[in-house]
Amino acid sequence: MPQALMVQGTTSDAGKSTLVTALCRHYRRQGIRVAPFKPQNMALNSAVTADGGEIGRAQAVQAAACGLPAHSDMNPVLLKPTTDTSAQVIIHGQVLQNLSATQYHDYKKVAKQAVLASWRRLTAQYQTVVVEGAGSPAEINLRAGDIANMGFAEAVDCPVILIADIDRGGVFAHIVGTLALLSASEQNRIIGFVINRFRGDIALLQSGLDWLEAETGKPVLAVLPYLHDLYLEAEDALSIRHARQEGERQFTLVVPHLPSFSNHTDFDPLQLHPGVQVVFAKSPEAIQGADLVVLPGSKSVRRDLARLRQQGWDEFIQRHLRYGGKVLGICGGFQMLGKAIHDPRGLEGDAGTAAGLGLLDMETTLQPQKCLRQVQGVFAEQAVPVAGYEIHMGVSSGPALARPLFKLDGADDGALSADDQVAGSYVHGLFDLPEACNTLLAWAGYRQRQAVDFNALREAGINRIADSWAAYCDEAKLNTALAKFYARDF
Incomplete structure (x- = not known):
């Protein structure tokens, strides 16, 4: 050899x-x-x-x-x-x-x-x-x-x-x-x-x-x-080639497709789910309806947040919540859900502060040290396992974190709003475990079919x-x- x-x-x-x-x-x-x-x-x-x-x-x-x-x-x-x-x-x-x-x-x-x-x-x-x-x-x-x-x-x-x-x-x-x-x-x-x-x-x-x-x-x-x-997980470009086409999908999940969208494989288990339709959309105008809106990870959070507002996603999300929908933020998307994102050192562009969507009572400050770690734990309010990894440069703080979404390696992660409609986490890959995927979809209102075993499929x-x-x-x-x-x- x-x-x-x-x-x-x-x-x-x-x-x-x-x-x-x-x-x-x-x-x-x-x-x-x-x-x-x-x-x-x-x-x-x-x-x-x-x-x-x-x-x-x-x-x-x-x-x-x-x-x-x-x-x-x-x-x-x-x-x-x-x-x-x-x-x-x-x-x-x-x-x-x-x-x-x-x-x-x-x-x-x-x-x-x-x-x-x-x-x-x-x-x-x-x-x-x-x-x-x-x-x-x-x-x-x-x-x-x-x-x-x-x-x-x-x-x-x-x-x-x-x-x-x-x-x-x-x-x-x-x-x-x-x-x-x-x-x-x-x-x-x-x-x-x-x-x-x-x-x-x-x-x-x-x-x-x-x-x-x-x-x-x-x-x-x-x-x-x-x-x-x-x-097989795609290396970079967002792909819908893995989405299953057969059968009727009863649950619609909408993901704003932002310029610096990162770690798109977070959504692979959902594209493969037999009852979930995943819609990646650059504008909310073409969206007929949604059961769950997920704000994805981002390499340039403040820039993507500005684009989110420019395209009208902020108004779409508010309307979605008024009608009883759920919103989940992952990593950069989680940071967008807070009241403000501070970048005093200009790590992702010009130094400054951007107002968040204000859906969670917290603020995030970007720091030069990147958090890189594999994590595992359980949901904070039920003993369901979750595992994944963290890649982020921000530290979040505020009252919203007092009700975490997960307990990871003995520490709290993420937040769940008091009305149970908005949640966020720094964890990527949180849909990979079937138990975690089923639990998150059940939180969003879907309970009919079970998630695929993502790791076995890979x-x-x-x-x-x-x-x-x-x-x-x-x-x-x-x-x-x-x-x-x-x-x-x-």
Whole structure:
């Protein structure tokens, strides 16, 4: 087995995260000590690690595929966008600072050292490390100082599999065009191709596969089928592909889709729920009705709060409450429910204070120290388990907190209003446990059908993609390609 194997894609969403996850489970099944790695990730959907750090959500799923707790070394550089031109930079799981795109480009030399330090630690502990690239290796404007794709592969002498998505069309152009834009040494580093999301008769594709191998001199290692109804947590972009369509849904949950919406996988268990319709809406004008309104996490709480008001969500929520509806806030959404949000240091923009929605008697002050921890406990008013993780930079205080929503590791969390209509918590992933999901939906007025077992569903998805890789990968071609790479038989 190679000590390292990297997966790069011809485009974003070509299937890199999925293939790395499949390889991690495949190698684990063979008794190999394997770990995932992504040098640099840009995502607002993150996870808290066992060592108290923060990494991209996809690497946490890949760690689960390896049977490992997530660790900050698995994604040493995480960029969380704050605006179109700047991001919060997280190194080894901890916040460094906010940098503009230009500033981060200059910082990459330092970031590369963090990447290589994590790499050395992982390769010292595991027999194989499966690496995920970012975007495409053929982005000409990003080649200088690259630490996410070929720049990393060259630095550690790692073989690369190139994956392309045939479902979008143009798969041969994507592969050949990507190769053409790489240097000779980078081209030699690619040991073969994987074509992803194929539907139809493979016999009709065979002539194209033969041409591709003859044209490039590299093997097609696998043609992976389109797996319908596959569930795996998305790395970043909000996706409704997991929402179940069959059957009548009796309960409507509305989520304002705000510019800095973060940790959207909070809603995956609800999209998969057989009786819940989840509506992500940028404006309340198209909403016909709601049983529960959930204000989601946010990377820029005051900016999203301003957009919330600009779009009329504040009036919609007040009307919703007058008609007896329920409102839940998660993390940044919880902070919005209070009377004020103070940012004296300008951590999320210009320093200042923004008035909250005033639905809970509390105020929040943003602080530079980010709270990163995995939590578990029970509902404060009933012995129902809840578990999740916290990622926030604010500290809330006020009378509303005297009636907490949860008891977590011996401490209070969140708030529940006196009229029982408004609740909030700092916990992400609070719908993941079926018992917790059922209890929260019952609080909001839904009691008819039980929640799905989210963790079991994810495990089934991991096994399904590993089964697909085992069934469709040409192991002989892969082993030959790896042998040729290490023998430098180009």
